[in-house]
Structures are given as C-alpha cells and as structure tokens.
Amino acid sequence: MKLLEFTDKGIYCSAGDFYIDPWQPVKRAVITHAHADHARYGNQYYLCEHATVPLLKLRLGSDIKVQGVAYHETVIINGVTLSLIPAGHMIGSAQIKVDYGGEVWVASGDYKLENDGLSVPFEPVKCHSFITESTFGLPIYRWQPQEQIFSDIFQWISNNKLDGKASVLLAYSLGKAQRLLFQLKDKVDRFLVHGAIAIPHETLLSQGWLLPPVERITPETPKEDFKNAVIIAPPSAEDHVWLRRMQPYSLGICSGWMQVRGNMRRRNADAGFVLSDHADWNGLLKAVKETSAAQVFVTHGFSSVFARYLTENGILASAVSTDYGDEEIISNPEP
Template identity: 55%
Template sequence: MAKQLLQFTDNGIFCAEGNFYIDPWKPVDDAVLTHAHADHARTGSKRYLAHDLSREILKYRLGADISLQTIPYGETVYKNGVQISLFPAGHIIGSAQIRVEYKGEVWVVSGDYKVEDDGISTPFEPVRCHHFISECTFGMPVYQWKPQQLIFNEINRWWEKNIEEGKATIIAGYSLGKAQRILCNLDLSLGTVFTHGVIENTNDALRRNGIDLPKTVRITPEIPKEEIKKGIVLLPPSAVGSNWMRKLAPFEFGFCSGWMNVRGAKKRRAADRGFVLSDHADWDGLISAIDATGCESVYLTHGYTATFSRYLREIGFDAHEVHTLYGDDEDSSIPEGEKSLIPNPSPEEKGEKAETHNEKTGVKEASLPERQALSPGEDLGEA
C-alpha cells in the first residue's frame, strides 16, 4: 500500500515528499501553520510558513527573530516539488486552510474554522480536494449557533444595563480572535473599551500588521474605578477569578464561548452571563464545509471525533478519527515576560495529555482525554 501524501506522526501532520509538517507540536525544520493559536503554532521550529496577516502576531508569540515566510491567500509555493497554497478558514484573522498538491493528488488541512462571516476574518472558502483533514470541536448536534448579530445585541444591551446600575462590565474572550471579534461588534457609543495587558499587546501586534481595530485603552491601576464602570473590560479567560479581576468589583461578568451552549457551563465559569459565541463551526457548519470539498475521505483531528465520524459514515463519507495534540489553551503562548500578567491554569483546567501506541504504524500518537461539556479553552477551540 502506497504511503499517503500526508501522514500522522508523533511530530504532527507530515508531508514526506515535501519534507514539511503542518501545525507540528514538536520542533521541526519546516513548519506550515494554519493560524497563530498556541496549539497550532509552537516554538522551536527552524522555519515557518503562514498567511500574511499572521506575521506580526507570530513574531509576538514565537519570537521576533523566527525565520518566517508569509504569503497571501491563493498564492502557491513549492517545497521539493509539492505545491502549498493557503485558503481562508474564517477562524480568526490570518487563519488558513492548507492545500497540498503532488502529482494530481490534493489534500486540505482545515486547521480550525467557522463558516459564519464574522466581519473581521476573511470568510471561510471551501476547497475541493481528495482528502480533507478537519477539526470537529463542536461535532455534536446540540451545537447550533445563532447569527452573531443576535449575540452582540444581547451583549450591548447587557453592557448598557450594567452602566445604568453602576456596575463595571467584564467580558472574557480569547486574547487572539475572540477578543477582536467582540471589540469590533460593541456599541462604542456606550463607553470606553478597556483591555487586559495580554489582549492589548495582541491588538498592538495586529495593528502593526495593518488590521484596523477600534480604539482600546490598556487598563492600569491609575485609571479611576468610576471611569471603568462607564466602560467595558475585555480580559482573557486565564485572568478570570484573579486578584486583578476582583479589584474591579462591583461588576457583572460575562463569558463568550461555544461551550455556553451547554447546561451548567455558565455556572462552572462563575459567570453572570454566558454568551454562545464560537470561532469554530457548529454541527451544520461542519457538515456543509466537509460536503463542499467533494472529498473522498475525511480525517477528524480534534473535538467529538468518535461521534462525528460515526455520523459521517452513516451518511456516506469515508471518515476516520485521528488523535492529535490540538486543543491546548491558546493563552499558553503568551511570551515569558508577560506570563506574570495572568495566573497559571490549574492541572484540571489544562487537561492531561496521554500517548497511545499505533500498532499498525509503530508510532506513538498524542491523544487527549474525552472532551467534557466545558473545556478550559476553546482552542481545542476556546475555553
């Protein structure tokens, strides 16, 4: 049996013909990245290839001196005769699906993606292929998203109510992706948007890359609490429950995540309000995206892989589960000098990792335990 063009190894998704890895979880010579979240963009590789809009955030997160090549969507580069091109994934700013072609055979690695146009990320674009490697973070029928405008209408009404009651408004969302999506959909006529340092540094990196973001103010001890009450505070999930947050009391706290769709998730996050907002495709979005590729086979890398692969097989797809290390809390990528800004997540929040042995290949494959209803990070998606 001939080797597949893309193989699943203990270093990540490997293209032997091109001698490169896609989103490797160990240092390699050549890494092609789908996006800049920490479970997909890890430190230590010699060379990186990514989308143009990921340039500054990757330098911020992985180091200014990394060897990084960036290209626009649709442009083709070659590695040892293998064609590589990037197409929009719609997950976050600069996220990309990786199209790999060799001798007429086409594979696409989705990375993380969503099919709803969020207004700040380049919208998802289906790519025809023979083999599709897809996430399925929310691969359960219970996960069905409402149009984002309905969610942001709720957030803005909640913020306005808090101002009227003299309470600060705090809302949590991942520093890269979710925070900018929230920011760009707030009713800025209501007040100032204050940001935790990690989010502000992320915004600065994106602005250096030419992304036009609304004005934000880095929150500092010098800012009077009365001023903060008139605005809204964006902070990363890792800062939830910290001394930094408690000093802003009295406040109302909201959490944005697809996991808020599950009963009890709001309580587990100690949130006053839970807003169902995800940067990943829901059940219908996953099915429509996979169907649009016209693929002969689909490989599911993380999320509810067992449930979703079983369903896909029932409706006629050649679907396979693949155990990977995708899914770490994306805030773990904060540079060393800034980790003091947020508390360390507990072992329970981070989740334990394990290795399994593939008897057919002889390769140790990284795996994660079965997902709970609410994960500490939605990257496996967000959480």
Template identity: 70%
Template sequence: MELLQFTDKGIWCAAGDFYIDPWKPVQRAVITHAHSDHARWGHQSYLSEHAGIPLLKLRLGADIHIQGVAYGENIFLNGVKLSLHPAGHMIGSAQVRVEYNGEVWVASGDYKLEADGISVPFEPVRCHTFITESTFGLPVYRWEPQQQLFSRITNWIYENQQAGKASVITAYSLGKAQRLLYHLQDKVSRIMGHGAITNVNELLLSQGYPLPTLERVTPDIPKAAFKNAVIIAPPSADDSAWMRRFTPYSLGVCSGWMQVRGHMRRRNADAGFALSDHADWNGLLQAVTATGASKVYATHGFSSVFARYLGEKGIDAQEVTTAYGDEETIINPET
C-alpha cells in the same frame, strides 16, 4: 503511502518534507494560524499567510525564520504543490492545500463559516481528502447569527450600566477579543482591556485593522473609572485579584461551551454568550460537503462522534488523535 501522515511530531508530508502545525520541533513547519496549539516555538523555519506573520512573531519571537505567502499563491516544495486558503478562524488563519501526482489533500486547521468582519472569510477547497477539526462536533452546538448574539451582549452591557456596574467580558486574547472589539466599538463609549489583549490590539492597529483604540488597565487607574465601562479580559484572569478591582461588576463569558447550560454556572458567570471562532455542527457538515472529499479525518474535539456520523452518511471518515486543542477546551466536558 498517504500524501499526509499523522506522526508523533505532527501532520507530515513525506514527499514535500514539511509538517503542518507540528507540535514537536521540525525543520520546516507550515502554520495554519498563530494560536499556541498550532504554532509552537522551536522549528527551524515557518511558512504562514502574510497576515499571520506579525502575530506569529508576537507569540514566538521576532527572530523566527518565517516566509509569508498570499492566499491562493502556489509554491512548490520538492515537487509538492502547496497553497494556503482562508479559514475564517481569525486574522491570518489558513487551510493548507497539498497536491502531488494528481492527489489533493486539505488540512483545515481551525475554521468557522460565518464572516466576522476582520478576518478573510472561509473558502471551501475541493479535495480528495479533508482533515477537519471537530471542536464542536455535536448537534447541540448550533450558533445563533452573530448579529443577534452581539445585540444580546450589547443589551447586557446597557443593563449593567443602568445598575452602575462594570461589564467584564472574558474572551481569548488572540482572535475572539478582536471580534468583540470590532462589533462593540460603535455601541460602547469606553472599552478597556487586560495587557494581554491590548498588546495584540496595538499590533493589529499598527497593521491597519479597523479596531478601536483600547485603554489598558493599569494599577494607577482610579476605581471610579471602571464604573459603566466594558473590560475585556482573557479567561486566565477569571476570579483573580486583577479582576476584583472592578467591583461591582457583572461577568460575561464568551465561549462556544456556553451553548450548554451548566458551563455558565461552572465558570461562576453572570452571563454566558456562545461566541466561538470554530464551526458549529451545521458548519462542520457544510464545510465537509463543500470539499467534495471522499475521505475525512476528524481531529480535535468531538472527533469520534463526528467521524461516526459522517460514516453513517456514507463518507469514509476516521478519528485521529493530535495534540491540538485551543483556548476553549479548558472547559471542554471531555476533559
């Protein structure tokens, strides 16, 4: 029997009697990060890296039963050794290392290799078997260095300001929005936000993260106040009455899918920026290589393509169907 098994509830460790990011209610859930496809309501107990606890409580409710552990701290569940290690995906994100009878598996959750400045950077973990995401598992997805990308975003904002327009940027409220705020805070004088984003920002400010104070967009703010401002909004606000109050504005979409032309037109965006909190093609390959794993399971994303490529390179790789996806899959060309 394999150390970790793919079941209809999630990734299960029979020996330790726990699940990793289960999508159906279970007794004991180990959570890689607080995004809704990996952290779901209804489990009897949760285990997370310490920094993820406030975010999980924000998303799932303050009354959930949750235990926190530090990165690299070993705990034992029915004799199975378990530890969490930085995934670099967002604040509190972790890879799950599971060891039993000399066999080591790592479930990556979601991850990226480039340090974003606010989450603990990705650390490769040596293992025999690696469960990897493959959200952007095609060679076309290769991210430009974030310093260059944020320079382009900043220049776009300045051009909008010269034209007397507000700059509305859509980004997922948990993770990417904070990354934007962190990198724009010294370059823009006025940044405003949708309530979904200001709620997360206020929580993280209270936890001591180096983020700017974000002005919440409310109905009583006069229209003139939006001129030349930067407004961060979740993708769900796109083309809504809430967003039309900023007219005239220019819309920028931050998503890894913006790497491919055509997605910007589909979103009716004025600008597209391929900013992603997932590893690109090269990052996925680098991460797999760094683990030294002889067996790889590829989950959500372009899993069949990525597994086939690894197989051609001599790695025993297999596609696995799970219930994972994320904010960016709403415009995934596969769906």
C-alpha cells in the same frame, strides 16, 4: 503512501518534507494560524499567511525565520504545491491545500463558516482528502447568527450601566477579543482591556487593522475608570485577584461552551454568550460536504462522534489523535 501522515511530531508531508502545525520542533513548519496549539516554538522555518507573520513573531520571538504568503498564492516545496486558503477562524487563519501528482489534500486547521467581518471568510476547497477539526462536533452545538449574539451582548452592557456595574467580557486574547472589539466599536465609546489583549491588539493596529483604540489596565488605572466600563479580559482572569478592582461588575463569558447552560453556572458567570470562532455542528457538516472529499480525517474535539456520524452517512471518516486543543483551555496569560 498517504500525501499527509499523522506522526508523533505532527501532520507530515513526506514528499515535500514539511509539517503542518507540528507540535514537536521540525525543520519546516506550515502554520494554519497563530494560536498556541497550532503554532509552537522551536521550528527552524515557518510558512504562514501574511497577516499571521507579526502575530507569530509576537508570540514566538522576532528572530524566528518566517515567510509570509498571500491567500491562494502557490508555493512549491520539493515538487509539492502548497496554497493557503481562508479559514475564517481569526485574522490570518488558513487552510493548507497540498497538491502532488494530481492528489489534493486540505488540512483545515480551525475554521468557522460565518463571516465575522474581520477575518477573511472561509472558502471551501474541493479535494480528495480533508482534515477537519471537530471542537464542537455534537448536534447540540448550533450557533445563532452573530447579529443576534452581539445585540444580546450590547443589551447586557446597557442593563449593567443602568445597574451601575462594569461589564467584564471574557474572551480569548487573540481572535475572539478582536472580534468583540470590532463588532462593538460603533456602540461602545471606550474599552478597557487586560494586558494579554492589549499587546496583540497593538500589533494588529500597527498592521492597519480597523480596530478601535483600547486602554490597557495597569496597577495605576484609577478605580473610578471601571465604573460602568466595558472591560475585556482573557479567560485566565476569571478567578484572579485582578478582577476584584473592577467591582461592582457583571461577568459575561463569550464561548461556544456556553451552549451548555451548566457551564455558565459552574463558572459563576452572570451571563454566557454563545460566541465561537469554530464551526458549529451544521457548519462542520457543510464544510465537509462542500469539499466532496472521498475520505475525511477528524481531529481535536468530538472526533470519534463526528467521524462515526460521517461514516454512517456515507463518507469514509476516521478520528485521529493530535495535540491540538481549545484556546480557552490552553491559554493562561498573566495579567
């Protein structure tokens, strides 16, 4: 029997009787991070890293039963030892280490290896079996250092100001938006944000995260406030009437998908910044290698391609079907 199994409800540990990031309601759910495809409503009990607790309550309701634990703290459930290891994906994100009878499995959730300065950096874990994402599991996806990316973003903002345009940056409302704000806070004096970004931002500020103040855009926001402004909005705002008030503006999309130039053209963006909170091809390979896992299970993304590559290079790997996805695709918050 496998320590972790892939079922129609999610990744299940029968020995401990709990699920990791289940996509159907279960009694006991261990959550890797607060994105909607990994943390869903309807579970009886939730377990997650401390920083994820307020984000889960914000998304799922303040009345959910949730226990927060620190990174590396051990929790024993029915004789199975659990610990949460930093994943570096976003604030509070964790890999789930499961240890039972001398066998160790790690379910990574989503992760990136580059330290963004805000979330706790990714830590590799030695294990017998590793469950990895493969959102960007193709060789074409190789990220530049974030210092270069943010330098390019700030130069774009400066050029827009010279042209008398607002700079509208599209980024996931939870995770990517905070990364942008954190990295630009010493270069930009004022941020205007969409409501879908303002709400989790207020929650994180209340928890002590060192993020800059933002101004929420409302129907009463004067049009003159948008002139030369830096505006951050979720991807769902791209084709929405909400954006018309910001004219004239230049539109920039922050996403790993911008690695493929055609994606920027198809989305009518003025600029595409290859900024991702997921590991690139090299990062995925490094993470897998550092686990020394004898077998690897590859989930959402280019799972078949990545699993085949691992197998051809001496690592037993197989693709598995899950309900996980990409935050940019599944999130659709209203303005």
